[in-house]
Amino acid sequence: MNERAPKVRLFVTADLAPGATVAPTAAQTRYLLDVMRLGAGDAVALFNGRDGEWRAAVTPAGRRRAALAVEALLRPQTEPPDVELLFAPLKKARTDFLVEKATELGARRLRPVLTRRTGAERVNVERLAALAAEAAEQCGALAAPAVAAPERLDAALAGWEAGRRLMVADEARDAPPALTALRDAGHGPWAILVGPEGGFDPAERAALTAAPFVTRVSLGPRILRAETAAAVALALWQAALGDCR
Numbered sequence: 574m575n576e577r578a579p580k581v582r583l584f585v586t587a588d589l590a591p592g593a594t595v596a597p598t599a600a601q602t603r604y605l606l607d608v609m610r611l612g613a614g615d616a617v618a619l620f621n622g623r624d625g626e627w628r629a630a631v632t633p634a635g636r637r638r639a640a641l642a643v644e645a646l647l648r649p650q651t652e653p654p655d656v657e658l659l660f661a662p663l664k665k666a667r668t669d670f671l672v673e674k675a676t677e678l679g680a681r682r683l684r685p686v687l688t689r690r691t692g693a694e695r696v697n698v699e700r701l702a703a704l705a706a707e708a709a710e711q712c713g714a715l716a717a718p719a720v721a722a723p724e725r726l727d728a729a730l731a732g733w734e735a736g737r738r739l740m741v742a743d744e745a746r747d748a749p750p751a752l753t754a755l756r757d758a759g760h761g762p763w764a765i766l767v768g769p770e771g772g773f774d775p776a777e778r779a780a781l782t783a784a785p786f787v788t789r790v791s792l793g794p795r796i797l798r799a800e801t802a803a804a805v806a807l808a809l810w811q812a813a814l815g816d817c818r
């Protein structure tokens with residue numbers, strides 16, 4: 574970002590174009606007015622994952638409300654690498670960490686999957702989407718990953734999208750190292766799957782091993798916690814095939 578880019582970045586859903594007026598959410602309004610203490614004319618940056626990043630000016634709209642007047646394009650939209658993250662929901666703080674780090678590391682879509690050994694069964698998709706949006710605002714990304722509704726792992730595999738490869742993080746000793754396995758498999762749309770704290774059960778591992786779209790990879794000789802494994806897997810994918818090369 575250039576030096577004149579506003580400090581405050583907000584992810585919005587509205588279309589962004591010169592002359593548009595965007596209404597911030599209640600939480601964003603509190604953040605702008607109470608936390609950042611912005612006032613009339615102060616600049617913020619807006620992005621929605623489609624139209625690039627825009628400078629907008631705070632315009633007061635009555636007490637405790639503000640509108641954002643879209644002014645000028647700061648950065649055009651770019652297409653990030655196409656990589657999704659499938660993860661088994663963990664305890665709340667660990668899932669939050671996973672969502673934040675996966676966003677920073679450029680996952681395009683976050684897909685909670687329920688496996689046989691998944692510990693946490695409840696997933697608040699909206700809360701996770703808000704966390705992802707905050708992480709995207711903070712790290713300068715031009716899009717925030719969408720968070721999908723939870724689905725069962727077997728259903729996700731049964732309905733697998735044609736042409737998308739799946740990198741499965743597998744702590745079994747015979748899995749090949751990630752960087753080489755990914756480079757051998759090559760470019761195209763990808764997804765990454767990380768298991769729950771208890772790992773995959775034998776039937777799941779067998780189904781994953783048999784699936785033609787799967788590339789099993791090792792993340793090294795140590796057993797990582799699931800949220801660490803998610804961050805490491807994404808970093809290695811970005812290094813092998815993505816935008817960290």
Ligand code: SAH
Pocket residue numbers: 741742743744745766767768769770771772773790791792793794795796797798799802
């Ligand atoms: N089954 C293991 C722990 C699973 S760790 C046990 O209880 O002993 C949680 C998830 O992180 C795994 O399902 C796997 O997807 C990933 N993971 C952790 N360490 C890994 C490694 N060294 N290589 C590949 N994947 C790993």
